[in-house]
Amino acid sequence: MDDAFGKGCHLHLIDGSAFIFRAYHALPPLTRKSDGLPVGAVAGFCNMLWRYVQTDDGHTAPTHAAVIFDHSSKTFRNEIYPAYKAQRPEPPEDLRPQFPLTRDATRAFNIACIETQGYEADDIIAAMACAARNAGGSATIISSDKDLMQLIGDGVDMLDPIKNKLIGRDEVFEKFGVFPDRVVDVQALAGDPVDNVPGAPGIGIKTAALLIQEYGDLETLLARAEEIKQPKRRQTLIDHADQIRISKRLVTLDCDTPLDVTLESLAVKRPDADRLVAFLSEMEFRTLTNRVAEVLGAEAPAIQAAPASDAPTAPDQPAIDASAYETVTDMAALDAWIAAIVETGHVAIDTETTSLDEMQAGLVGISLAVAPGRACYIPLGHVAGGDDLFGQSARVAGQLDPAAVLAALRPVLQDPAILKIGQNMKYDWKMLARHGIEMTPLADTMLMSYALNAGTHNHGMDELAERYLGHKCIPIKDLIGSGKGQLNFAQVAIDKAAPYAAEDADVTLRLWQHFAPMLPVEKVSTTYHTLERPMIPVLAQMEMAGIRIDTDTLKRMSNAFAQKMAGLEDEIHGLAGQSFNIGSPKQLGEILFDKMGLAGGKQGKTGAFSTSADVLEDLAAEGHDLPARVLDWRQIAKLKSTYTDALPTYVHPDTGRVHTSYSITGAQTGRLSSTEPNLQNIPIRTDEGRRIRQAFIAPEGYRLVSLDYSQIELRILAHVADIPALKQAFLDGIDIHAMTASQMFGVPVEGMDPMIRRRAKAINFGVIYGISGFGLSRNLRIPRAEAQSFIDTYFERFPEIRAYMDKTVADAKQDGYVTTLFGRRINTPGINQSGPAAGGARRAAINAPIQGAAADIIRRAMIRMPQAIADLPARMLLQVHDELVFEVRDDATVPLIDTARRIMEAAAEPSLRLSVPLVVDAGHGANWAEAH
Template sequence: MGEAFGKGCHLHLIDGSAFIFRAYHALPPLTRKSDGLPVGAVAGFCNMLWKYVQEDAGSNAPTHAAVIFDHSSKTFRNEIYNAYKANRPEPPEDLRPQFPLTRDATRAFNIACIETEGFEADDIIAAYACRAREAGGRVTIVSSDKDLMQLVGDGVEMLDPIKNKAIGPDEVFEKFGVGPDRVVDVQALAGDAVDNVPGAPGIGIKTAALLIQEFGDLEALLERAGEIKQPKRRQTLIDHAEQIRVSKRLVQLDCNTPLDVPLEELGVQAPDPARLLSFLTDMEFRTLTNRVAEKLGAEAPAVKAAPQSEAPAAPELPAIDITGYETVTDMAALQTWVDAIREAGEVAFDTETTSLDDMRAVLVGISLALAPGRACYIPFGHVSGSDDLFGSAQPVAGQLPMAEVLAALRPVLEDASILKIGQNVKYDWKLLARNGIRMAPVADTMLMSYALNAGTHNHGMDELAERYLGHKCIPIKDLIGSGKSQIHFGQVAIDKAAPYAAEDAEVTLRLYRHFAPMLPAERVVTVYHTLEAPMIPVLGQMEMTGVKVDTQVLSRMSGAFAQKMAQLEDEIYGLAGGSFNIGSPKQLGEILFDRMGLAGGKQGKTGAFSTSADVLEDLAAEGHDLPARVLDWRQISKLKSTYTDALPTYVNPDTGRVHTCYSIAGAQTGRLASTEPNLQNIPIRTDEGRRIRQAFIAPEGHRLVSLDYSQIELRILAHVADIPALKQAFREGIDIHAMTASQMFGVPVEGMDPMIRRRAKAINFGVIYGISGFGLSRNLRIPRAEAQSFIDTYFERFPEIRAYMDRTVADAKADGSVRTLFGRRINTPGINQSGPAAGGARRAAINAPIQGAAADIIRRAMIRMPAAIEGMPARMLLQVHDELVFEVEENAVEPLIARAREVMEAAAEPAVKLSVPLVVDAGQGANWAEAH
């Protein structure tokens, strides 16, 4: 037992769940380098603990402290009202494995860690607060949760840990319009959509506060409800009196909650340095480890390095020394490097340019590396003066002419017997191609890392250098600055540019020598050589070609959208009873849930109502016009700002086309991503969204052709899960969704109700992504129990799918990864975590081989396509998930469709012989909308 708790004692009760979610949403994602485990929320949690418990001083320093957590189980409130908290979504997938780690962190800090099965954290906090107050001590509840505000007063205050602001009776009154002793009454009336507390329909916080102020307390209000003059409000209170009383029982905190740990045992204890530092080191929190070690007067342990492959061990290399690099300024020296490249048979290289936009950037230099410590920089585009290379800027003296440098390097860069090694080679490939050099063959360290480590960390050179070489590269901002004063690389002094550029080449060479032997050791050498590296010239050429956009069409659309928005704004203002900023979630929430008193308001930690699309869609489904119009306005506003207004700014003035950029090493499953601009996310489910594609046009005398795989992921599922019914349906060309509905619901395919087919379609596609009963119920707008029944029936009719899921999860747990049909390894960090933590990793593991195989198939088709259509008046322009878009002369449309379809439908072979046919739908038109 600890010392008695009484007068002079100060108890800190930290709302652990609030800390976790604050940390998760406030910080960018972070994974542990050694195994890819998500730890961002744990890092934020530890920093917050350190600040609010270990570093606080003065009158606010605690004598006693505890972190209180919610236990993942039902509570007595579910017995009062079985729908309590039924609407709460599942926590994010990458947050689940972090929950148990936050408990471990709390214990490592030597702070009491408390959670009780069957009771919520708020009730435990209430019980401790009440007993501490009765004993004569002070209490600070470290949280801004509105539900805890009923405890404020008489020695109990709250502290918002983010704003570092005390919350007392005045702040509670400002929030609820009543004092802490009447907060429960107001909450009972207003309800809580987040926790599914029903309350009184149509009564919000402000109205509830006015009623309680007028009648004194909730019971008096309900007993005298007949005195209320407003008829609708009077009838609501009379009709829902019992529901309101139940709501009060749901929001009332229980000060009699049993406490497993006595108050006296919560005394603040200094952390054990060895235990705390061991935990922080295991989490790989370098900065916090060092800070804590310094404060505790202990030596910080070394953070363990990322695990290495069992590939052949590389020889120990000397540390990178940037002081010995050569700057090449004469042709004789350059020729010496060219001769050395021929003798070596390989060279690492990097280009330095004026911009990240590889269609507008200008080359200013090239760096080369032949061995560790042997690298150079060849400057030729550095200038002084203006930042305009073609204006008043003057070339810096002592550089070789670019034309002569490229002419000297061209033979080795285009020599098929000499390997060119780079990092993110597609960028360099395009820069050189724009200058007349078609570089081949190439090796890309970014893609090697992606093939080996997809899903465990990023693949940028700086991170790879630090992770695998233990070397920190010169930051680019040290040379070019940032913000308004930023310059381009051509304006950097050559003596500063040379070490930076040559370092890039040497780091790339060292990374290549590290990764190359790992590819066969990790069984991804075929994936790298057949699915990753060959994409470089294919995508490079597509991006350089670009797609023609009719800016006049976009301008007319922008005008039409502006008129539509103005019309909607008038309707919205009329429905709202006055004008307001429609784009302000805060103002919209106040109108919907305070002024109009609509049910379903969800208030966040800041007190503002959520007006997310889900919330507005639910309100619109209930027949409310205002949220429906706001959804329409938002959709039109996004189309206008993101596409019709923005796309013209991406038109390259030199080509008159839009040139998107594809990321090969983006999604973990191998799917490509499109950026600057993103042409893969143009919406096609609405008429307005489909209209955007009308602006993507073919030049005169040409047509756009779209070829799209039909239901490719379902076909792959039928193959990998070996589902006879689905395979037979695909072979016979039967409507797969109608067939599924027939199998599940026992109805004939002919004359099937479209709603039944729609439900089967939602399940067919949903099961690939591990959809839950909750998710399906939202998609179909049906009760969750009914949705879960559909899923259960689905697995009963297709038991092979359940077997596939179980088999895949077992493989993931054993190997820490899953593989596609073509050998792509997709890592599954977190799959072996205990309890619900593995749920997200489990769903990802089930989906990854299917989505990954689909991505592999279209990659294989794209890689074969240039040779297949060579000589035809056609060019491949775009890839959008399962679709390829071509530009072709009018007289060659049908031959192009036949040739491209043949390539796409046979893309899996000979590596994989699918037991179901791949089918490609084709269309053509003057614009993309007509073609698809």
């Protein structure tokens, strides 16, 4: 083959085996609808090849290309060292039938497909790369496999297909501490547990690199081993010299691997449209078939979808059969289920209740599952349809006593050796905690899905079941109906309730089996295990604690708001010259754009003018009084309806407190959201908003304490964008907004005009969200040209921010996601779209790593907090983005503040050492307003 190559030939060598396993582990299981054949890895493989064929990546275009595969697991290396790769597991059952299909796919793409009996794909790649280089050509290896990095040098480079990044000598040195020609020496010393290459015991990559740097090469090192000063290291090298030499033979790629290919067979060719489309159609890849057909100018055949009822189940799991579930109605049967739980060491659990409010809902039943298809339902609180004379429904006969069931389940549900699996486990944790059972340890399939797929789809059980198990769950409406005649679950007949409830536990267990192995593959295990799962009991306890409110204060505020609204109504009507319904967008639009003739009116499909907040803010920025007053009126109306009128209705009849509910998966950046009621959106920038907090009070003898991160997102920005001026200001404790104003506008910090500082503050915070000149002009109510000038000056003064933004957007476009400092993956599915949505996707990508890191930091603090304050008469009640609110006995206020501040300010450690300090402001008082 050497003679066939010449100068100008550029060979691309695609690591096909790596492509297959990457596709298999990156995508959910997929089966062909017509016959159930597993094709998920084939689908991912085809998408990767199509992306390769279509991409102009800026690197030297190939004249020749091939996809290289492993032929079998046994190679010549097993003759050298029989234990080579002995620990590697067999390929998954559903992957095996896909191997030959990936070869068919390669040929369908008209790319050479090469494999050789007795040799690994890496050896074939090595032989072909060396042949190309020796003949005066060049080669690019398309892989990120570290074992191939030994080949890099003149005429041979590597391209990481995931990051679209070239790997050269410098990148190899960064990874191994040596250049490519000494990589095998380092690998021989360090060994490789994945391939069962023994190496030298106790010597890792860093130590191996230092030794090779010092002695030049492996043979010299072994020959001079007695010169090494450290006794243990010296003896290791002497005792294991032969083993190390064997390891080098195992890790050295064979450039003399026999090749039976011609140059002509490797020439780059355009895919044959009919052949490729036919293959993709046969695989039933509808979307890719249509895309390829459109690009290649072929006709895409119709692909018939199988009926929903024929959707396949997940691999290696029996079909979901609701009729096979057991209804437990005697203690002997329950004991058998408890024994099964102890035997398996895990159980999926789900509670059925009378409402979605877990603080007031009654427990109707419990479902359990220990294996796919092996699930049961324990009815506890089902009632007959009719009411008795006292308005109470009679309990259906044949159900076990709830207290006896809970007493029997308590030991296994609290056993730290048995894993409890749930979907939205926080709900079930609270339901059982109200009955004296605090489950541990926990797994939550909703949070697993969130860690894997935040931003790409929702995480409810029904959607996950259809998406990942190919199963449509029994709809709850089929049992309870809807509208005025809707039942609660207690009124559902047991024979209908049991299949529905047990199915929930069965599906949850199957989802856990599906998601758990994907977490390490997708490198989100740390996110799930340290930032998601531990939040379940922390938030549950906060929600159960609740917070007191003063309903009399709220009533007075509501009356005051009503009076203020009335005054604003009079003012608005006077400016309009007539009375009209301010709450009617149609009437308001007619006043602004028809009667007053203001510019900027936009009519929708119905012909009515838009009077959204954005429209009114633009008009107010132009100096028009009426829209400004309407904005004021709307703000007061919202405070009245959402808080002063509504909050008293949320007071729990037994606790006398308000119990909000936090969603861990509510925002893809990791920020928590609060509902029923929402306590995170109470405005604090207006006097009226701050007054709402006065109604949140501490009991007698206690105080509320607020601890709030100071400018945490700006601090994170200073760190990740490496902005010297901002970092120094934070280190010196300087007013960051005044410093920014001084840097931008050339004015001294001392005696600064508050308006100038306010503008700098708006820019500082706006930049984090990718604010535009248009947005800043609206916020500051200044002309757009002036606002854009401020932003331009800002980027001139802090060019590192622009560089950070550009890099973040570029990474998001390439990878499809961004990550926080703690490894949280935030998907950016809309980043490559065009049109009006592109700007929003770009701004979200810029902000996500910053806001996500801030969310991660406060989560870490919250997870550590319960143990830290366990000995204090205090408890954590609320989280509002960067703020935590506590209730503490008067005499423990100072110790609580000291402890909580220490935990919060050290929350990034030890995983990360920020280059700027985290600072926490603290306050306390009889109510939340005083504390903050």
